Amino acid sequence: MNRVRQLSAAGLLGIVMIFELSAFALLSLRDESFDLMSLAFGIGLVAVLLIQYIVMQWISRYADRFILVIANLLAAIGMIVQYRLSPDIAIKQLVWFCIGMVCMVMCTLLMRAKRFFRSINIPLMILSIGILAVLLVVGKENGGAKNWIIVGGISFQPSEFVKVALVFIMANHFTVIERTWDWLPSAIFAIIVAALLVMERDLGAALLICGTYLIVFYVATGKTGTTLIGLGAGAIGAVASYHLFDHVKARVAIWMNPWATYSTSGYQVAQGLMAIASGGVMGLGLTKGMPKSIPAYNTDYIFAVICEEFGIIFGIAVIALYLVFIIRGALIALNARTRYLMLVAFGCTVLITLQSFIIIGGVIKLIPLTGITLPFVSYGGSSMIATMMLLGILEGVAIQNGEMLEDAMDEASEEYILQ
Amino acid sequence: MRADIYSLTVSVMRYFFVAAIIYILIRIVYHSINEYNELRRVKDWIEKGYAKHIEFLPPYDTNENGFILVKTNLIGRSRKCDICIDDKSVKRKHAIIFEKRGDVFIKRKGLARIKINGEQMTNRLEELLDGDLVQLGRVKFYYRVKRTSFREEAEHE
Numbered sequence: 001m002n003r004v005r006q007l008s009a010a011g012l013l014g015i016v017m018i019f020e021l022s023a024f025a026l027l028s029l030r031d032e033s034f035d036l037m038s039l040a041f042g043i044g045l046v047a048v049l050l051i052q053y054i055v056m057q058w059i060s061r062y063a064d065r066f067i068l069v070i071a072n073l074l075a076a077i078g079m080i081v082q083y084r085l086s087p088d089i090a091i092k093q094l095v096w097f098c099i100g101m102v103c104m105v106m107c108t109l110l111m112r113a114k115r116f117f118r119s120i121n122i123p124l125m126i127l128s129i130g131i132l133a134v135l136l137v138v139g140k141e142n143g144g145a146k147n148w149i150i151v152g153g154i155s156f157q158p159s160e161f162v163k164v165a166l167v168f169i170m171a172n173h174f175t176v177i178e179r180t181w182d183w184l185p186s187a188i189f190a191i192i193v194a195a196l197l198v199m200e201r202d203l204g205a206a207l208l209i210c211g212t213y214l215i216v217f218y219v220a221t222g223k224t225g226t227t228l229i230g231l232g233a234g235a236i237g238a239v240a241s242y243h244l245f246d247h248v249k250a251r252v253a254i255w256m257n258p259w260a261t262y263s264t265s266g267y268q269v270a271q272g273l274m275a276i277a278s279g280g281v282m283g284l285g286l287t288k289g290m291p292k293s294i295p296a297y298n299t300d301y302i303f304a305v306i307c308e309e310f311g312i313i314f315g316i317a318v319i320a321l322y323l324v325f326i327i328r329g330a331l332i333a334l335n336a337r338t339r340y341l342m343l344v345a346f347g348c349t350v351l352i353t354l355q356s357f358i359i360i361g362g363v364i365k366l367i368p369l370t371g372i373t374l375p376f377v378s379y380g381g382s383s384m385i386a387t388m389m390l391l392g393i394l395e396g397v398a399i400q401n402g403e404m405l406e407d408a409m410d411e412a413s414e415e416y417i418l419q
Numbered sequence: 420m421r422a423d424i425y426s427l428t429v430s431v432m433r434y435f436f437v438a439a440i441i442y443i444l445i446r447i448v449y450h451s452i453n454e455y456n457e458l459r460r461v462k463d464w465i466e467k468g469y470a471k472h473i474e475f476l477p478p479y480d481t482n483e484n485g486f487i488l489v490k491t492n493l494i495g496r497s498r499k500c501d502i503c504i505d506d507k508s509v510k511r512k513h514a515i516i517f518e519k520r521g522d523v524f525i526k527r528k529g530l531a532r533i534k535i536n537g538e539q540m541t542n543r544l545e546e547l548l549d550g551d552l553v554q555l556g557r558v559k560f561y562y563r564v565k566r567t568s569f570r571e572e573a574e575h576e
Contacts, residue, residue, distance in 0.1 A: 012446055019439045026432055032421055066447050073443060282437065285429035310436055317440040324447055331455065405458070408465050409487050 062402020
């Protein structure tokens with residue numbers, strides 16, 4: 001059996017752990033008395049990361065280690081900031097992270113069942129639209145968006161899971177394109193989902209789903225004209241929703257000039273900008289900032305908190321990590337065995353990175369702010385689980401790539417030697 | 420006083436955090452480039468039919484096809500090795516065969532003993548040439564370079 005050498009990422013994971021432990025050591029000393037709890041939390045997180053790495057190695061030697069390290073680093077940064085803001089939320093986040101890891105491993109293993117996700121395409125579509133339609137009636141409002149559902153005392157955000165379903169639905173419809181009818185159902189699905197999300201005031205998710213759909217559509221079909229029409233339709237939809245919905249209008253007004261309405265609606269954006277500015281190039285230092293003055297500091301605005309306490313260079317490095325994530329995800333997609341797997345891997349990559357772009361762009365006032373979580377970093381159970389599922393799917397594709405290459409090498413060496 | 424020390428520590432640690440994340444970033448990019456080049460080489464070999472490989476002699480020819488060498492190959496008894504030999508006379512990590520600028524070298528791990536064409540290897544590092552017989556413990560294999568593929572020859576005939 002031939003094997004392609006896999007570079008070990010254990011050293012990098014070690015640095016992630018040192019990084020994370022030293023941050024928790026700082027946090028444990030912050031109140032002039034030694035706080036054992038935060039150090040214990042840090043050690044617990046180290047244990048979780050180690051178990052995750054070992055389990056992924058055990059599943060296959062071809063699991064993409066570097067994507068795993070990037071995700072772990074981002075999650076560790078998120079956990080540090082969450083703990084610094086409020087230990088209770090950080091503990092909940094750690095629990096969600098563990099559940100997310102179980103889901104990730106399950107997704108990785110499910111990718112081995114080659115036709116499983118293709119066979120449940122129509123149930124996925126009906127379920128996604130159904131659950132979003134139900135939300136319109138029974139959804140709970142939280143932070144301006146009516147997109148929460150409470151099951152047994154735990155609140156979920158179904159739109160996060162609809163994103164995972166979208167990846168498979170797109171890949172299934174784009175695999176074979178001979179007639180327009182082959183891809184049209186997925187377009188109708190994306191439009192219905194986006195419309196439902198706009199009605200629920202979850203603008204970030206709507207933007208994310210439309211954007212992802214257009215990018216993957218262009219990659220899959222290469223039809224420039226249709227993609228431009230789609231882009232135009234999206235623009236018309238955006239303008240229409242600007243005129244139809246007051247909350248869209250308010251968001252754009254805040255984006256144009258947050259200082260005009262500083263005391264009321266522009267407060268969040270203005271505070272975020274001031275936090276980033278006060279951090280400066282090197283940051284104020286962990287525990288030295290005032291992040292709690294920003295609304296939604298542990299979910300949407302976590303990037304501003306990171307910039308305030310760790311500095312702008314650190315913030316740029318976080319953005320760069322997402323960029324490296326795109327490159328590695330795209331490489332997995334390019335090496336994929338089948339077109340279906342290629343589209344699945346590419347969809348996951350686009351979804352995670354476009355989401356980070358939308359929220360970071362909103363926080364630094366590059367585009368109008370739409371509430372959405374920063375993948376791996378923000379607090380949010382549904383978001384964490386959904387992102388880890390996407391990561392698991394990517395790993396599943398990467399494992400199949402490695403096994404395929406191994407087979408090809410075996411076959412090639414057979415040819416050389418048997419002659 | 421303690422608060423002062425803490426503040427100082429925090430402001431010093433800022434530099435550590437920035438340095439750590441940038442180091443991780445650079446390492447990931449560096450490894451990604453290496454891995455990408457490696458994959459491209461392997462695919463090239465598979466397509467063009469140009470391969471450096473090793474062929475084990477019986478009774479260790481379990482693979483029956485030999486092993487194509489990649490840029491760095493760790494050979495030994497451990498399951499972590501790229502080329503894993505199940506024999507007690509082979510150390511857990513016995514040798515590394517690697518390629519540098521087109522030439523292939525074999526390197527001993529620790530005090531492992533290696534014979535090349537029947538002669539005990541005295542240097543740490545030795546270049547391998549086409550047809551060399553290498554012996555690790557009781558296990559023997561040939562190092563071979565094949566420049567034309569089976570497919571092309573079949574077409575030629």
